[in-house]
Amino acid sequence: MEKLWSPWRSKYIESFKSDSDSNECIFCQMVGLDPHDDNNLIINQSEFTFTVLNLYPYNNGHLMIVPKRHLSEFSELNDKELLEVMKKLQHAQLALTKAMKPHGFNIGTNIGRVSGAGIEEHIHFHIVPRWNGDTNFMPVIGEVKVISQDLLDTKKKLIEAYKEINL
Numbered sequence: 797m798e799k800l801w802s803p804w805r806s807k808y809i810e811s812f813k814s815d816s817d818s819n820e821c822i823f824c825q826m827v828g829l830d831p832h833d834d835n836n837l838i839i840n841q842s843e844f845t846f847t848v849l850n851l852y853p854y855n856n857g858h859l860m861i862v863p864k865r866h867l868s869e870f871s872e873l874n875d876k877e878l879l880e881v882m883k884k885l886q887h888a889q890l891a892l893t894k895a896m897k898p899h900g901f902n903i904g905t906n907i908g909r910v911s912g913a914g915i916e917e918h919i920h921f922h923i924v925p926r927w928n929g930d931t932n933f934m935p936v937i938g939e940v941k942v943i944s945q946d947l948l949d950t951k952k953k954l955i956e957a958y959k960e961i962n963l
Contacts, residue, residue, distance in 0.1 A: 823918040827864045839954050844880045854924050857896045859888045862920040888923045895957035898925030
């Protein structure tokens with residue numbers, strides 16, 4: 797069996813231990829934050845969810861749709877939350893397409909630490925824009941992921957895209 801070595805992933809997951817020690821969920825702290833404030837990465841606030849750029853993105857424009865209610869299990873989401881999560885994933889795909897013109901998307905969630913969840917106590921859904929050729933030797937050989945756009949620049953482009961598509 798071949799193994800892929802990715803020590804940077806462990807560092808990312810470990811970075812949340814000090815946050816969880818304070819008993820304050822990082823996502824719960826984001827509820828109600830103003831998307832127009834440059835001191836956060838919030839793109840959109842809705843009734844049951846919010847959309848935020850991933851601070852540790854797999855690719856430029858990596859967004860997360862997060863239920864406002866503190867839940868760890870997919871089965872705990874009620875019908876209104878489920879519907880809004882799905883609608884917000886659609887909205888995110890439209891905005892990302894408008895702002896960044898990706899060739900495809902990965903959409904999903906990681907439930908539990910063994911599945912790769914960095915923040916397992918608060919369920920969240922990822923939408924990652926993908927481009928032909930966006931995987932290369934840098935993460936494998938150089939232990940680094942190249943993100944070519946500043947997060948705040950990405951945030952501004954996406955907020956503008958949300959406005960243009962009336963979301």
